[in-house]
Amino acid sequence: MRLLINVVICFLCCNLSLASDTYRAGVVSSIRSDPGRYVSYIKQAAKLNVDILVFPPPDESSFETMTSVSDDYDEVVKTLSEATKQARLYVVAHLYETVRCQNVNVTIRSNLVFDREGSIISEYRKPVNNITNCTSVETDFGVFKTDFNVTFGLLMEEDLVLRSPEAFKGLKNFVMTGTWTTEIPYLSASKFSSSWAFVNKANLVSPDGISDDTHMLMSGGLKFTDLYKRVGEDMAFKVPVVHLRKQRIFLGKDLPHYVTKPMNLEASRDGYEETVCHDSFCCEFYIKTRFVGSKSIDADYVLAAFRGTRYFGHGQHIGIESCAVFTNSSQKCFCSTENENNAIGLAFDKVTVIGNFTNGNSNYPIALSTGEQFEAKQFSFVSEFAGNTEQVVVELKFIESLTGFGIVSRDFSKDFVSVRDMESSYKNNFDIYDYIFHENVLEFFDYVWIRLRILIFVVSIYILEMI
Ligand SMILES: *[C@@H]1O[C@H](CO)[C@@H](O)[C@H](O)[C@H]1NC(C)=O
Numbered sequence: 001m002r003l004l005i006n007v008v009i010c011f012l013c014c015n016l017s018l019a020s021d022t023y024r025a026g027v028v029s030s031i032r033s034d035p036g037r038y039v040s041y042i043k044q045a046a047k048l049n050v051d052i053l054v055f056p057p058p059d060e061s062s063f064e065t066m067t068s069v070s071d072d073y074d075e076v077v078k079t080l081s082e083a084t085k086q087a088r089l090y091v092v093a094h095l096y097e098t099v100r101c102q103n104v105n106v107t108i109r110s111n112l113v114f115d116r117e118g119s120i121i122s123e124y125r126k127p128v129n130n131i132t133n134c135t136s137v138e139t140d141f142g143v144f145k146t147d148f149n150v151t152f153g154l155l156m157e158e159d160l161v162l163r164s165p166e167a168f169k170g171l172k173n174f175v176m177t178g179t180w181t182t183e184i185p186y187l188s189a190s191k192f193s194s195s196w197a198f199v200n201k202a203n204l205v206s207p208d209g210i211s212d213d214t215h216m217l218m219s220g221g222l223k224f225t226d227l228y229k230r231v232g233e234d235m236a237f238k239v240p241v242v243h244l245r246k247q248r249i250f251l252g253k254d255l256p257h258y259v260t261k262p263m264n265l266e267a268s269r270d271g272y273e274e275t276v277c278h279d280s281f282c283c284e285f286y287i288k289t290r291f292v293g294s295k296s297i298d299a300d301y302v303l304a305a306f307r308g309t310r311y312f313g314h315g316q317h318i319g320i321e322s323c324a325v326f327t328n329s330s331q332k333c334f335c336s337t338e339n340e341n342n343a344i345g346l347a348f349d350k351v352t353v354i355g356n357f358t359n360g361n362s363n364y365p366i367a368l369s370t371g372e373q374f375e376a377k378q379f380s381f382v383s384e385f386a387g388n389t390e391q392v393v394v395e396l397k398f399i400e401s402l403t404g405f406g407i408v409s410r411d412f413s414k415d416f417v418s419v420r421d422m423e424s425s426y427k428n429n430f431d432i433y434d435y436i437f438h439e440n441v442l443e444f445f446d447y448v449w450i451r452l453r454i455l456i457f458v459v460s461i462y463i464l465e466m467i
């Protein structure tokens with residue numbers, strides 16, 4: 001059956017890729033640093049007629065502990081090249097390599113792009129730890145052309161936040177791989193990439209997700225979809241509401257950074273306006289709510305404003321301006337299991353958040369919810385030059401299970417790097433929450449539980465027989 005489907009897909013798409021309006025992008029969400037695993041995904045992608053396949057960094061490697069997986073760099077590169085040549089597609093991988101520079105061993109994160117001939121056509125390299133002065137091992141982000149007439153920008157996760165969109169002018173298609181851990185929950189790539197693609201009107205293909213995943217298909221651990229080559233003003237973009245089913249997030253942990261006011265639940269039933277200021281930076285809110293379900297109301301929403309610098313991880317401090325409505329239920333899990341949708345017992349008929357931001361071109365909506373389906377008409381994002389600032393208005397209508405909603409803006413002029421923070425981040429302090437609640441780990445617990453249930457079952461039968 002699967003073969004038949006493949007044959008049909010092949011019949012429909014083979015050799016049409018240059019003339020076609022779309023290309024097929026595939027991503028693998030998790031991989032072990034085992035050459036055999038790479039090969040089987042590449043073969044599978046070829047059967048599905050994927051034009052470009054993007055791998056994540058190997059699982060065993062967190063940003064800070066990857067040195068052990070950099071030993072097999074040469075072997076993995078050779079394997080990838082051969083497999084890519086046989087399968088005749090484009091492959092993007094993120095690998096770690098150790099090089100010697102100024103008499104120290106430096107670990108390099110590198111994004112490699114293989115073309116249909118198995119040749120490396122683009123490379124983007126950065127030292128993991130920039131405390132040595134090894135600029136020779138570093139390159140700028142990559143740009144490469146494909147035979148299906150699409151030019152891609154080659155990025156790592158942190159580029160979405162650290163680089164101004166000006167840097168990518170003219171590019172509309174991006175591939176991104178290479179993990180960055182941050183304690184700012186809504187700026188991790190899995191939460192932020194859909195907002196980035198929405199605002200920059202771009203296709204973004206990464207193991208964290210594909211910008212337009214409305215028609216995403218799954219085959220084994222491989223997800224794929226067709227994307228329009230031409231993206232831009234005239235295209236309808238997927239509403240960038242991040243669905244939190246499998247992604248736990250602890251916004252409460254983040255709240256001490258903001259100036260906050262509790263949301264007035266009484267007043268919000270009729271609809272009310274509120275202003276919250278962090279020094280001279282002010283955010284305006286309009287909130288109208290409605291009770292749903294029978295559960296008691298334990299929604300503790302806060303209205304929040306922030307202007308200043310935040311630590312973005314790995315030595316980087318970044319300038320941020322932000323206006324948002326958050327739940328402060330830091331200990332509660334707004335994720336998974338079926339009947340949590342009504343756990344909050346509160347729906348928003350309308351939430352409007354307005355702010356005036358310093359930077360005109362880096363303002364992003366942040367929308368986090370446990371709900372799944374959103375239509376374009378429920379969401380709006382308007383950014384307009386007003387005086388000497390950019391006025392941004394975001395609005396969400398008729399939504400239940402809202403976890404966070406607002407605007408985050410980047411002020412690049414306040415960014416700085418601290419070598420001391422970089423050194424300490426290198427010493428194994430990756431975010432335990434991001435790690436533990438990673439999808440694969442959840443799947444692992446599920447697996448253990450299923451095994452355990454079988455064991456309990458067998459033991460109970462045994463005990464019953466004894467009686
Ligand atoms: C650096 O790497 C080389 C070869 O990869 C190894 O022999 C050497 O012990 C390493 N040095 C340090 C300080 O880790």
Ligand SMILES: *[C@@H]1O[C@H](CO)[C@@H](O)[C@H](O)[C@H]1NC(C)=O
Nearest residue numbers: 126127130132133135138417
């Ligand atoms: C690393 O440091 C050099 C100078 O010390 C700087 O030019 C470069 O931008 C830094 N790279 C990163 C990725 O921070």
Ligand SMILES: *[C@@H]1O[C@H](CO)[C@@H](O)[C@H](O)[C@H]1NC(C)=O
Nearest residue numbers: 102104130131132133134135
């Ligand atoms: C890097 O360069 C800076 C200035 O050029 C110097 O102060 C510093 O000691 C150098 N660091 C290393 C590790 O060589």
Ligand SMILES: *[C@@H]1O[C@H](CO)[C@@H](O)[C@H](O)[C@H]1NC(C)=O
Nearest residue numbers: 018019020148149150229230
């Ligand atoms: C490739 O893209 C360019 C610019 O988008 C377009 O003008 C050209 O017609 C395309 N070529 C083919 C063969 O589709």
Ligand SMILES: *[C@@H]1O[C@H](CO)[C@@H](O)[C@H](O)[C@H]1NC(C)=O
Nearest residue numbers: 252255260261262300302328
């Ligand atoms: C958030 O919750 C914590 C713990 O329940 C509480 O101490 C804090 O005052 C709350 N913050 C706001 C702004 O409501």
Ligand SMILES: *[C@@H]1O[C@H](CO)[C@@H](O)[C@H](O)[C@H]1NC(C)=O
Nearest residue numbers: 282283284354355356386387
């Ligand atoms: C934003 O600027 C406009 C025009 O200067 C002003 O009318 C409005 O009150 C400001 N809004 C906020 C939230 O500061």
